[in-house]
Amino acid sequence: MYKQIAFLGPKATFTDIAVSRLFPNDYKVPLSTIPDCLDAVNDGEVEVAVVPIENALEGSVNITIDYLYHEAKLPIRGDITAPIEQHYMIHPDNDTPSFKPEIVYSHSHAIAQCHKFLHKELKGVPYESTTSTAAAAKMVSENPDKKIAAIANEMAADVYGLKIAKRQIHDYSHNHTKFIVVSKQEVTFDDHLTSEQGYKTTLMVTLPVDSSGALHKVLSAFAWRGLNLTKIESRPLKTGLGNYFFIIDIDRKMDDILIPGAMSEMEALGCKVNVLGSYPSFKVGKPQMV
Amino acid sequence: MYKQIAFLGPKATFTDIAVSRLFPNDYKVPLSTIPDCLDAVNDGEVEVAVVPIENALEGSVNITIDYLYHEAKLPIRGDITAPIEQHYMIHPDNDTPSFKPEIVYSHSHAIAQCHKFLHKELKGVPYESTTSTAAAAKMVSENPDKKIAAIANEMAADVYGLKIAKRQIHDYSHNHTKFIVVSKQEVTFDDHLTSEQGYKTTLMVTLPVDSSGALHKVLSAFAWRGLNLTKIESRPLKTGLGNYFFIIDIDRKMDDILIPGAMSEMEALGCKVNVLGSYPSFKVGKPQMV
Secondary structure, rough: OOEEEEOOOOOOHHHHHHHHOOOOOOOOEEEEHHHHHHHHHHHHOOOOOEEEEEEEOOOOOOHHHHHHHHHOOOEEEEEEEEOOOOEEEEHHHHHOOOHHHHEEEEHHHHHHHHHHHHHOOOOOEEEEOOOOOOHHHHHHOOOOOOOOEEEOHHHHHHHOEEEEEOOOOOOOOEEEEEEEEOOOOOOEEEEEEEEOOOEEEEEEEEOOOOOOOOOHHHHHHOOOOOOOOOOOOEEEEEOOOEEEEEEEEEEEOOOOHHHHHHHHHHHHHOEEEEEEEEEEEEEEOOOOOO | OEEEEEEEEEOOOHHHHHHHHOOOOEEEEEOOOOOHHHHHHHOOOOOEEEEEEEEEEOOHHHHHHHHHHHOOOOEEEEEEEEEOOOOOEEOHHHOOOOOOOOEEEEHHHHHHHHHHHHHHOOOOOOOEEOOHHHHHHHHHOOOOOOOEEEOOOOOHHOOOOOOEEEEEOOOOOOOOEEEEEOOOOOOOOHHHHHHEEEEEEEEEEEEEOOOOOHHHHHHHHHOOOOOEEEEEEEEEEEOOOEEEEEEEOOOOOOOOOHHHHHHHHHHHOOOOOEEEEEEEEEEEEOOOOO
């Protein structure tokens, strides 16, 4: 049976690349915001949602983490990391050596990530933000008569029929984004993915108020069990400055003894502990059309 | 001698409220971005800059932290926490019982923070983002003929001559923002502030790569010395997913033994440790015109 997969749209965003890799045979439903995607799962309109949770340059996608903590408590069923490669693209009608755009469109993060290219090769050309890199590509495709260009990914160039005039214009070569798969049901992944998978367990931990050294004790609960943390991030609780919850990733599957033992210990310290998921972790290897 | 204080403008932003409280007698220089403010100090154009570093709802102001880590290494000389109170305001010419705006302007965070008010009392009225709450107030003041309204603070209503039609329309009453004072020189604060001050020391710690449990050991260095941390936040290093540095606040002044001892211990573990400052910490008590 084919599933419906909500994702942060429009078509040809970086999230779309992640979805196409994880669910090549299912129905993709592009929605316009992260809360829309998570609500669609919560309300039973789709089975699965895929949304970004962390970028190597920008950090956590706060809206995703906050929404999972405060609003839609949905389990994570998998994650996938994809390289973020930005290309400079124009309408094919404008593919002449003398073409110079009057405006460059892209998402504000992509513009920030391609600062050196813009400064060097398009000095003085103003840029404008769009809601996604794909929306920028769409605008260029719909306006062949305008002198405009876009910064977007390879899938967007393909979907919107644009010519890539310069490839890989991003400043940092280490840029990746991690996306999570959330669903109320178990999700099975295709065999072609499982060769490269790892496992992860994600906890959300709220420390007791005014307990000095509580985070140190929490980390001790993992350390003396030899549980390795691959991520720890703080987010404000929205109850006042200085009150946080923590997202903690452990690099292994939920077991019967070690992780439950660490959780009981944290609860005995007065922490609130939620398991957000224990799930396989994938990578989009080479940037590719999928 | 009067100092020049750069701050995140325009006039009457929440940062302006913090500056007016800390430096009532100095020259205020509104600049349009956080990097502009920090660069102005770095380049010697002004003596002091005041910029936001953390909000109770939105979390850290990443651009401030990243810029202090990666670009301008300037010491923190003080911080001040101010309540964020949003009011709904209109041009006095439009102060009639039947007035209904066609657009509400404000900063995107303020719009998000007043979601319930907008949903209940201005249902269906579209809103548009401005670069600051003060910019929204300015726009309303300059367009008495247009049916528009703004969400901004009390200082903005006063500076731009607007009528507050409804006070305190924010959803969360615990909202505060913390601002930092950076300067190459020592900064002395007025006596009227010092009665309520605390002290803080801020460190930036980069963990050694691939060292499992390093954060636990770092926190141990503080815990067994009885050093109380009031904040620990992670930020990506921009070298790849999963590589972080940490901002750590200790609730006391730099001393000769305890904090230097913890720092040496962290360095022995392979951490890179920078002191961002040891400084007095202030509060804007009641929301007020200052």
